[in-house]
Amino acid sequence: MMITPERARTSLRSLLRNPLGSLRHNAGLPLVLLASIALVAACAAPPDKYTAADIQQASTSGNLAALYDQIEADLKDPALGETQRQTMQLRLSEAGRTLAQGSAKEVRAAVQSSALPDGLVPLKVYDAQASRLESIKRWDAATFQRVSTEITDGKKKTEEAIAAGEAQLAGLSDSQVDEKLALMDQLGALNGAGTDEQVEYAEQKVAILKDLREKANTAIENEDFSDAQRMLATIAAVNPADQQVDEKLVEVDAKLFEQRFYDALANDRPDDAYQALVTLSEAPNFEKVRPRLSESADVMADHFVTLGSSASQSKQWRNAFRWFTQSRDIRERLGLSQPGELPQEKPLIQEMHRRYEKARKKEMYGLAWGYLNVIEVLQPDSPKLRRDLRETREEVLQKAVKRVSAARFEDHHRGSSEFGDTVTAEIVQYLFQHLSEDVRIIEREKLAEIEQERGLSKEAAQLQAVDYLIQGNILEAKIDATERNLSQRKRVTTGKERVSNPDWDRWTSMSEKERDRAGMETPPTTTIERDRVEDVQIDQIYHRKVGVFSVSYRVIDADNAKVIFADTQRVKEELEGTDSPAIDIGDFKQEAQVANLPTDSEILEKLAEEISQTVGQKLAAVLVDPELQYEKDADRSVREGNFVGAAEQYAYAVVLSDRKQKDSSKLSESLRESAVAAAPVD
Secondary structure, eight states: OOOOOHHHHEEEHHHHHHHHHHHHHHTTTHHHHHHHHHHHHHOOOOOOSOHHHHHHHHHTTHHHHHHHHHHHHHTOTOOOHHHHHHHOOOOOHHHHHHHHHHHHHHHEEEETTTTTTOOOOOOHHHHTTTTHHHHHHHHHHHHHHHHHHHHHHHHHHHHHHHHHHHHHHHTOOOOOOHHHHHHHHHHHHHHTTTTTHHHHHHHHHHHHHHHHHHHHHHHTTTTHHHHHHHHHHHHHOOTTHHHHHHHHHHHHHHHHHHHHHHHHTTTHHHHHHHHHHHHTTTTHHHHGGGGHHHHHHHHHHHHHHHHHHHHHHHTTTHHHHHHHHHHHHHHHHHHOOOOOOOGGHHHHHHHHHHHHHHHTTTTTTHHHHHHHHHHHHHEEEEEEHHHHHHHHHHHHHHHSEEEEEEEOOBBBTTSSOTTTHHHHHHHHHHHHHOTTEEEEEEOHHHHHHHHHTOOHHHHHHHHHOOSEEEEEEEEEEEEEEEEEEEEEEEEEEEEEEEEEEEHHHHHHHHHHHHHHTTTTTOOOOOOEEEEEEEEEEEEEEEEEEEEEEEEEEEEEETTTTTTEEEEEEEEEEEEEEEEOOOOETTTEEEOOOOOOOHHHEEEEEHHHHHHHHHHHHHHHHSSSSSHHHHHHHHHHHHHHTTTHHHHOOOOOOHHHHHHTTTTHHHHHHHHHHHHHHHHOOO
């Protein structure tokens, strides 16, 4: 009987489905084949019940925990074969590891999101992770070990912090209330909201705050407003919404200020009294405190008027002005209207007018303007004062703006001033564009007129006409030019030429037999056309120019003829190019090349412009913001006791700052203080 491959395959499939029946049905098959089929049937394992795809699908759908439980239950079936058991155990491990890693991520997220500002995590948060840790332990031991270690370490740090805080709390005295309250908040947070420990600390805080309230009330009754303020401020910091405490704190602040104010006056410390008001007015709750001071506000302001009047009678003008201005400031801070001209202020105003007239005649306009500023504080509505202020301010501005001129840069190196005018003009233009609000540029022609008019030497005329004089020399303005002849030979194609065909020559040199053996055919032509190549000599002239331009310059202060700034600048430029003639040989053509370098004059003019910009930048940095130097000089004069000089310098600083729309309030205050402190001008 012939057994075809198809019949063998059919019998094998039948045997796998029904081993015994197939043996009877295929009795005609050879015994060896049937035995082989039976062996295959016995060894064939059923398909896997759970696959990696099942694990992935369950994880995606959120059913992985249920699948894990199902696999775990199926593994208890004693009928499982070893291979099936191993496969299912592998799937169980995969599912458990995925579940454990997901739960570990949730644990870490819960811990991190609950961290306190100092990085520690409340104990309650760690304890809340116990159930998750048990599940992780069941699913994957390795993941559990890592997460458990993290939780244990973090919990230990929190417990150590709690122990340290409790020890610190136990060591605090009853007077250290703020520290106690802060520690209780900290310990409550470390234990966790809602824990027995946190509730206990909260109850302790309530008791402490209640005790503070009682003590604060007692302190108010005893007029111990300083202690009452401290205790109420502690309560307000804990309970900022407590309106009752806020109202009491406002009342205590007002009482405490009045107490300090009048105590300072009683002990002849009016400056301390005034400073107490300044400090109070800067407090956040001053708007609530101010109405409670209305009854004593006039008394406070009038007391300083009395102090000013007494100082005026003693011709202590500096103290008089301070008391009068402080009186006005007290009225403004306490919301009182300002009085008109006070008779007590009249002697001071008259003295300032007298000094103003003398200072103006002496052309000391800064000091004169300072006196007017003093009068303006006390008598702001005088029409004549407005005019005097405006006119004197213009005089101050004229003197404040520094006059700067640049003398022609000397060019001794070249024996002419060819570039001296260029450099000077460029520098002046730069300064004019960048320092128009800081300095006034005086043209050289004006200096020449002054020299001629006054019959002065050139140097003397220049110094008398300006505040700063810029002088300079052109050290170098040269071009180093070199030329070098170059020559090279070059093979070029100049056309076409006809030559003997190498294939024809080879064909003719062979016999018929050799041609047949080589399979050669008769070449079509006896000659061929090719490129004609020749050696051409190309001559070139290499040109190189190096331009160098350098200057030295300085700034001279006309007041003392001293050099306040000196510098040297140098610029350089290298240019190169090549000349070559035109070449025309047959088909080879080459255009003539010209180096086309700038002329020497063009190079030097460019370098002169470049160096002028650099010098202009350097000078602008020196001359910019003269008001800062005026202020610095004024401060030094105050330290030296030279209040006349200080007033002049402060005045210059004020007008220039106003011109640039800077805040000059502090400078104006210093101007007034210096003017009233200055000795009269004789």
